[in-house]
Amino acid sequence: MNDFAVLNTGRKMPLIGLGTWKSEPGKVKQAVIWALEAGYRHIDCASIYGNEEEIGEALQETFSPGKALRREDVFITSKLWNTRHHQEDVEPALLKTLKDLKLEYLDLYLIHWPNAFQRGDAPFPRKEDGTMLYDDIDYKLTWAAMEKLVEKGLVRSIGLSNFNSRQIDDVLSVASIKPTVLQVEGHPYLAQVELLAHCRDRGLVMTGYSPLGSPDRAWKDPSEPVLLQEPLLASLAEKYKKSPAQIILRWQTQRGVVTIPKSVTESRIKENIQVFEFTLEAEEMKNITALNKGWRYIVPMIQVEEKRVPRDAGHPHYPFNDPY
Numbered sequence: 001m002n003d004f005a006v007l008n009t010g011r012k013m014p015l016i017g018l019g020t021w022k023s024e025p026g027k028v029k030q031a032v033i034w035a036l037e038a039g040y041r042h043i044d045c046a047s048i049y050g051n052e053e054e055i056g057e058a059l060q061e062t063f064s065p066g067k068a069l070r071r072e073d074v075f076i077t078s079k080l081w082n083t084r085h086h087q088e089d090v091e092p093a094l095l096k097t098l099k100d101l102k103l104e105y106l107d108l109y110l111i112h113w114p115n116a117f118q119r120g121d122a123p124f125p126r127k128e129d130g131t132m133l134y135d136d137i138d139y140k141l142t143w144a145a146m147e148k149l150v151e152k153g154l155v156r157s158i159g160l161s162n163f164n165s166r167q168i169d170d171v172l173s174v175a176s177i178k179p180t181v182l183q184v185e186g187h188p189y190l191a192q193v194e195l196l197a198h199c200r201d202r203g204l205v206m207t208g209y210s211p212l213g214s215p216d217r218a219w220k221d222p223s224e225p226v227l228l229q230e231p232l233l234a235s236l237a238e239k240y241k242k243s244p245a246q247i248i249l250r251w252q253t254q255r256g257v258v259t260i261p262k263s264v265t266e267s268r269i270k271e272n273i274q275v276f277e278f279t280l281e282a283e284e285m286k287n288i289t290a291l292n293k294g295w296r297y298i299v300p301m302i303q304v305e306e307k308r309v310p311r312d313a314g315h316p317h318y319p320f321n322d323p324y
Contacts, residue, residue, distance in 0.1 A: 007180040008203040015253040017042030019262030027264040032058035044260040046079035052100035077108040085116035090145035110161040115315040147177040164322040165198045183207040191292035194324040207258040250275040
């Protein structure tokens, strides 16, 4: 079993990366250093996480002369935010990320969401009633600007995040540089079987975020199912002398899905990459996939007249109104 996926550019992308969403400044630098010491060779970032400068400090220390790791040993991803979809905003947004991360290039740059917000410096521009201010720019125009970043050598490859199957095909219909990766929520309760097959057919690697069900989200609902308490995972964890989290990560990597568990705890960071020395049986893999309930944990919600509703469902490019 390889511990990497091969992108359609021929480059290798490690199957386990450190996620950095919601990793607080003050903690994320140490988390990145621990991860690289534990053998991680893949760090997943995004400008909207607000912590790229601190991650940059960790990378600068790690790649300094005389250290064992070099820049080219580590696969680093970041993402273009929703307010930067206009073509003239794409390169400046990337340059800001590179400056914060103290890097000369990224291995992968993703369009974070297909739906754009109003341009400007407010990351979540809102009307007076609290609803979002949108922009309906076509993400295919944004894609054309992403391609220029590859041509300039600023990024090695480009991809998509939170796009549905129809939107992927829409981008492929105009792309002169094909997307290499689709990053979406993925875990046993949202197994993404159809979307994974769709990506495979088109030469995209899938990255699954929130692989453990994102137990520390702000908009948690007390009635929602708790992935890490699933009995099947507990019994497999006992059989293999692993944690339920390791069983989930093994299931994803065994399917060839890249996964980016987030942690700022040293013991968990180490544990999350120790998933390559055992193999789940075919039947066990099938049983884990069968836990799928189509359950999305990561849908930004807002309160409208006493009801919690998906914040962006009214946007013409909102991805989750399609089956997959």
